[in-house]
Amino acid sequence: MFALGLLTCAVLTAFSAHAKVVKDFNGCREFFYKNTEPRGMDQTAKKICQVYGQSYYYATLYSTYHKIPLYSAYVFDPYVFDPKCENARGRSESWHVEPQISDYPQRNMVRETKRDLRSLGLDEGRIKRSQAMSSDYTGTDYDRGHLNPNSFNCGDGRNATFTLTNAAPMNPCFNRINWFKWERYLRNILYMLYYSKDGRSATAYIVTGTVPNATLRIPQKKVSGEPGRVTVPSHVWTAVCYKHLTDNSKTFSFGYIAENRPGESDIDPISDSHLILVPDLNVQLSRLYSELSGTPQRVSIFADDCWGW
Structure with missing residues (x-):
């Protein structure tokens, strides 16, 4: 279809971000293709419409058991290449x-410092029972790797990505080299299609997600008195639905999945040999989630696979 490559990512950090935990995604369904959320993952996980100021910027399914997001769903913002956005x-x-x-x-996200939590009457122990904190990453050699990257957003949208509900433990070599290359190339391809071609x-529509590892958690006993709080993903994946507004013959989708480990930085990011069809990604995720849960799972990321056959 077009030459697209593999493995990349981005290392991200934080500003002031707000969010709204909801019973369903009705308030932010515009981030899902055909307003339909992915199926087949833990539906007891928390649904978050990520808000900054008065606007929604993306949606997240967050597992309080694993203390990582299972996915974040967002829409590519081509304004990221505007000089004002680049310089900011x-x-x-x-x-x-x-x-x-x-x-x-x-309703709003708050800084995780003890001082900020105390000023709002929030108990750190209660917060930690259901979500990760930066202290869980200290001394572990894992990055706080973002699912919805700041490089795909501008302004307040970028600020809204800087939250631990949008981050999972990633191997630093994978996060800073492999996944970064994939992410950067995907951004350039989407920009080219959006502006130059169409x-x-x-x-x-983009969904980036994780597959929790059944046995690996941080922090380790040697670095924390509260070990094993946060699950490390075994895999990180992305599914893209490029929906043409007037000509469905130009609508297509593709996916990519990688193990959360170093060692593949030599993969050519311009090669499409590692891209897969969304139905094939669904099959892989269904198998991985079935192995994780011990019961059959059937994952479907996009409605009708976004013309994925």
């Missing part, structure tokens, strides 16, 4: 947690 890139070490996941009434007459 920054990096912050301020991370946030979501009080609503821990059954607090606060005249802004398309929407790119």
